[in-house]
Amino acid sequence: TMAAAALPQKRYYRQRAHSNPMADHTLDYPLRPEDGWSLETVASLRPCFQVNLDNLGLGEGEFLITVLEVSPIKFSSSPRLQLDVLFSEAVMLTIQTTTHESRKGHYFNTACLIGQAKTCGPLKEFTPTQLSKMFFLFPDPHFKKTKHKWRIISSMLLAEYAYVLRLGGLVYTITDVDEVHDWMVKHFTEHPLFERVSLEELKSDIILDRLGTCTEEGKKVLRNGGKNFTAVFRRVEDR
Amino acid sequence: SMAALRFSRDWLVISSGSKFLAHSCGDKSDNQKPFVYDCSTAVKEPAPEEKGNDGHVNSKGSDRILAFTFSPSGKYFALIDDSKRLVLFRTEPSWECLSVRCLVRRCTSLAITHAEGQILAADKSGDVYSFSILEAEKAGELRLGHLSMLLDVALSPDDKYVLTADRDEKIRVSSLRSPYDIESFCLGHREFVSTILVLPNHPNLLLSGSGDGTLRLWEYKSGREVLCCELTAFLEPESAGSEKKCTVTRITHCTQGDYIAVLCSSLPVVHILQLDSQSLQLTHKQKILLEHRGWDISYAEPSSLWVLQEDKKEAALLYRLSGGQWQCIARPNGEKILRTSVHKRFLCSLFAESVGLESPYDSLYKVTFDNMGDYLRNKEVRLQQRKRKGEQPLASRETKKHCKNSQSSVQC
Numbered sequence: 001t002m003a004a005a006a007l008p009q010k011r012y013y014r015q016r017a018h019s020n021p022m023a024d025h026t027l028d029y030p031l032r033p034e035d036g037w038s039l040e041t042v043a044s045l046r047p048c049f050q051v052n053l054d055n056l057g058l059g060e061g062e063f064l065i066t067v068l069e070v071s072p073i074k075f076s077s078s079p080r081l082q083l084d085v086l087f088s089e090a091v092m093l094t095i096q097t098t099t100h101e102s103r104k105g106h107y108f109n110t111a112c113l114i115g116q117a118k119t120c121g122p123l124k125e126f127t128p129t130q131l132s133k134m135f136f137l138f139p140d141p142h143f144k145k146t147k148h149k150w151r152i153i154s155s156m157l158l159a160e161y162a163y164v165l166r167l168g169g170l171v172y173t174i175t176d177v178d179e180v181h182d183w184m185v186k187h188f189t190e191h192p193l194f195e196r197v198s199l200e201e202l203k204s205d206i207i208l209d210r211l212g213t214c215t216e217e218g219k220k221v222l223r224n225g226g227k228n229f230t231a232v233f234r235r236v237e238d239r
Numbered sequence: 240s241m242a243a244l245r246f247s248r249d250w251l252v253i254s255s256g257s258k259f260l261a262h263s264c265g266d267k268s269d270n271q272k273p274f275v276y277d278c279s280t281a282v283k284e285p286a287p288e289e290k291g292n293d294g295h296v297n298s299k300g301s302d303r304i305l306a307f308t309f310s311p312s313g314k315y316f317a318l319i320d321d322s323k324r325l326v327l328f329r330t331e332p333s334w335e336c337l338s339v340r341c342l343v344r345r346c347t348s349l350a351i352t353h354a355e356g357q358i359l360a361a362d363k364s365g366d367v368y369s370f371s372i373l374e375a376e377k378a379g380e381l382r383l384g385h386l387s388m389l390l391d392v393a394l395s396p397d398d399k400y401v402l403t404a405d406r407d408e409k410i411r412v413s414s415l416r417s418p419y420d421i422e423s424f425c426l427g428h429r430e431f432v433s434t435i436l437v438l439p440n441h442p443n444l445l446l447s448g449s450g451d452g453t454l455r456l457w458e459y460k461s462g463r464e465v466l467c468c469e470l471t472a473f474l475e476p477e478s479a480g481s482e483k484k485c486t487v488t489r490i491t492h493c494t495q496g497d498y499i500a501v502l503c504s505s506l507p508v509v510h511i512l513q514l515d516s517q518s519l520q521l522t523h524k525q526k527i528l529l530e531h532r533g534w535d536i537s538y539a540e541p542s543s544l545w546v547l548q549e550d551k552k553e554a555a556l557l558y559r560l561s562g563g564q565w566q567c568i569a570r571p572n573g574e575k576i577l578r579t580s581v582h583k584r585f586l587c588s589l590f591a592e593s594v595g596l597e598s599p600y601d602s603l604y605k606v607t608f609d610n611m612g613d614y615l616r617n618k619e620v621r622l623q624q625r626k627r628k629g630e631q632p633l634a635s636r637e638t639k640k641h642c643k644n645s646q647s648s649v650q651c
Contacts, residue, residue, distance in 0.1 A: 031408070032426035128423075149364065156366070156384025159413070163421040192419060238420055 129166040133207075136173045138217035141180045153184045155191060162193040165235040170197065174211045174230045176221040181229035188233040197232040208232065242547050242554065242593040243304075243535040247313030250330060251539070253547070253555070256592030257302035257320065260585065261334060264539070273582075274334035278302040278320045281339055310351040315372060317358050319346040325360060327375055338375035343368070348391045352398045352415070361389035361403060367418070383418035385411065390603075391435045395459075396442040402459060404432035406603055410447055412459050423462035427455060431603045436490045440497060441516060448487025450604055454501055454512075456521065468521050470503060470510055486600045493538040496560075498524070500544055502536045504598045509536055509546060511565055525565055527558065534593065547590075554590040 139152045148154075153173070161171065171194070173184045188194045202208050212218040212228040221228055242255035249271075251262045257278040263271035279302040307318035309330075316328040323342040329335045344362040351358050351372070358370040360379065365387055368379035387407040394401055394415065400422060401415045410425035410432055430450030437459070438444045445459040456465040471485050489502040497514040499521070507529035512521045527546070534547040534554075544558040544565055558565040 031429065154384070155419075157386060159383065159419040159421055162419070163424075192417065238417060 128163055129169075131165050132169045134161060134165060134169070134171045135211075136171065136184070137211065138175055139173075139180065141175070141177045143179075148183075151180075151183065153187050155187050158187060158191045158194065162191070162235055167235055167237060169235045171233045171235070172207070172211060172230070173233075174218065174228055176217070176226045176228050178227075178229060181231065185231050188231070192239050193235060193237075194233045195236050197234050199230065199232065202232060205232075241534045241549075241596055241598070242590055243307070244537050244545055244547055244555070245307065245309060246537055246539045246545075247309040247316075247330070248540075249313055250309070250316075251545075252307065252309075252316065253586070253589065254304045254307060254318070255589045257304060258589060258592075259304060259307065259318065260589065261316075261330070262582075271333075276326075276328075276334075276336070278304060278318075278322070278324070278326070281320075281324065281326060281336075305346060306348050308349045308351055310355045310372075311353045312355060315351060315355060317349055317351060319349060319360060321345065325349075325358070325370060325379075327358070327370075327372065340370060340376070340378065342379065347389055350392045350394050350401075352394055353396060354398055359392050359394070359401060361392035363388050365389055365405065367392060367401065367403060383411075383413055385409070388603075390431060390433050393435050393437050393445075395437055396439065400459070402435055402437065402445065404435045404447065406431040408432065408449075410435060410445070410457070410459070412462065422460060425455075425457045425459055425462045425464065427464050427467065428453065430605065431600075433486065433488055433600060433603075434490050436492060438492055438497075438514070440492075440494055441514075444519075446490050446492070446499065448490050448501060450484065450486045450600060452485035452487070452503075454487060454490070454499075454521070456514075456519065465519050466521060468512070468523075470501065473510060473523050473526055474506070474508075484604070486598070488533075488598075488600060489536050491536050491538045491544075493542055493544070494540070495542050498538070498542075498560075500536050500538065502533045502546075504532065504600055507532050507548070509533060509544075511544075524563075527565065529556075532598075549594055551587055551591055551594055554586065 136152060140150070142148060142150045165171070171188070173181075173188075175181050175184070185196065189196055199208065208230065211230055212222065218228055242253065244251065244253045246252075246264070249263055251264045253260050253262070259276055261274040261276075263273070281302070301321045303321040305319050305321055307316065309316050314329065314331055316330055316334075318326050318328075319342065320326070323345055325340045325342055325346075327337045327340075329337055342360060342362065344364045344366070346360045346362045348361045349358060356372055358372060359367055359382070360370065361367050365385035367382045367384070367389065369382050370379045371377045383401070383403070385403060385405045385407075387405040387409075389403055389405050391404040392401065393404075398415055400412050401418060403411045403413070405411070408426070408428045408430065410428075412422040412425065414420045414422060425445065425447065428447065428449040428451055432447050432449050434448045436446045438446060443458055443460060444465070445457045447455050447457065449455070452469065452471045454468040454470060456468075457463065458465055470487065474485070485506055486504045487501055488504040491500050491502075492498070493500070497516060499512045499514060501510040501512065503510070509527040509529065510523065511525040511527065513524050514521055529546065529548045530553075531548040531550045534549060536547070537545050539545060542560045546556040546558065547554055548556065557568045559568055560566075
C-alpha cells in the first residue's frame, strides 16, 4: 500500500517524562473554551472549535494511537494537561503522518495538546461536561510529602475534573506505584462527585484491558516484572 | 502588604506595617476613641509543626499586615499578617481582640460572609480555608483549592457562591456550601487576576482587575464576559510607551451613581468610571493623576473617595463629587483624621513603614523562557548533517550520541 510515510521514531525526539508543574512554561493555550484551538496548538488537520462527541481526555501518546485503532471514536483529542507532561512531538507527528497517509479513517480529527494543570487545567480547553472519558496514566508519583500537592490527583483538583466531565463519564487511572494507587482511589472515593466502578462491571470495556499493555510505561512495567494497578471512577451527581 | 484603608459604616481603618488605626467616622464618632493595634505585640501562637520529609522548616515572617476586612455590618474585623496569623476583632461596643489563630500558609485575601458566620482566607498555595466567627478559637477548615496562588476571594451577596481569583488568569465560582461543585469559570484575563468585586447594586455582576491592564465585567454565574475595558487606552500618549505595566490593584464601588474607581499600581493614576446598569456599559469619567504611587483607594458613603499614596506627608487624600467631577478637598472640615495634628503625626510614622516598599504585584507576571527555538535549531542542524552523509544509515552508536546531545542541549 501507500505506507510510504514511515512512522516517526520516538528516539529522535526530545522526551520528558515529567516537568515542573509550577514553572511558567511557554505553552500556547486558548484563554477560554470559546476561543477554540489554534492550528499551531493542535497538530491536526482541522481545528476543533466545538468538541462534543465522545472525547478522550488526559492521555498518553502511544495509548491514544491504540485507542483510535480499536475503538470507533469519532472525535478525540489528547490534551496533555497534566502536571507531568511527556513531550509529545513524536506522537503529534505520528498522528499527522497517519492522518495524511495510510490509516486515514482511524485518526480522523485527532489532536494533541500540551497543557499545564496550573494555568489551563482542563477547563480552558473544554466547556463544562464536555468530556466523557479521562485517563490518568502513570502520573508522576511525587513521593515526598511536601510535593503531594503537586500530584495530578488531589481532592482540590478533582473539582476541576468533575467540572469538565459529563455525568456518567469515566475516569481511568493506572500506576505501578501502589502508594499512588491508594492515594488516587482514596481521593476519588472520598469526593462527593465521583464513585468507584468495579472492574467486573467494565468487562466489555475495550479500553480497560489495554491500559496496561498499550501504554509505553505499562509495557515497561510488565517487561520488568512489575505490577500495574488500575481503577475506574464515574462522575455522579452530588450526593 | 503596603498601606491600605477600608471603611465600615462607623469606622475607617488605615493599616501600614504591623499596625492599624481604627478611627470612628459614624454618627457616634465624638465619643469613640481611636483604636490602635500592633501585630508585633500580638500573642505568638506556637506555629504547628510543619516539617516535611526533607526537614524543611518554614521561615518566620515579619508582623506586617497583609490584608484585612470588615464584616458586611461592620461588627467584626479580621486581619492576616506575615507571621501567618488570623486576628479577629469585635468593633462593638468597643474594639476587642477575640482570637489569634494560625494559618497553614501565608494568606493574600480575606472575606467575611454576609451572614457573618465565617471568614474565608485565601492563601498563596491556592487554598481557601474557612474560620468560624462564633467559635473564635476553632481551627480553619480547607474548603477549596486552586493549583496556583490565590490573590483575592469574594462572596456573592446571598452567600451562595464563593469567588476566587488566581495568579494564573482564572476566576473560579464555586458553591459556598459545597465548594467542590464548581459553578463556572470566568476566563479571559491574560495575566494574574489581582482583585475582584461583586457589585452590591448588581448582585449578578462581578468586576475584575488584572495585571493585563484590563478591567472586566462578568455575569459570574455563567462565566460570561460582559465587557472588557482596556485601561491603557485612557493613558496619555507620552506615558503609553513607557515600560511600566498597568496593573489594576484595587477596584472600589460607590453605590450612589454606580461610580467605579480603579487604582493602577506603578502608574500614579486612579480611573473613575461609571456603570450604566441598563445597557451594561462602562463610561470613563475622569482620570485622577496622583503625585506618588497609589497604595489604596476606598469609597466612603455618602460619595467621598479616599486615596492613599506613597508619601509620608500627604499620604491620605479625600475626593468629593462636585459638578460631575471628583475633586480633592484640601481642607476637609468633617474629617477629623486629616485635621487633627496628633493624628497627622501618628499617620506620618505609620506610613513611613510602607514608603519605598516594592509592589507585591511586580513579581506575579509570567516569566517564561522558551528553549523550543534552540531545540528546533539543533534538530535542524542534525537533520542537515544526516542529509550530507547521504543515504548511509546511521550507526546505532552514533544515533544514541545524537539523542544524548540534543537532550543535554535543551535542558532548562
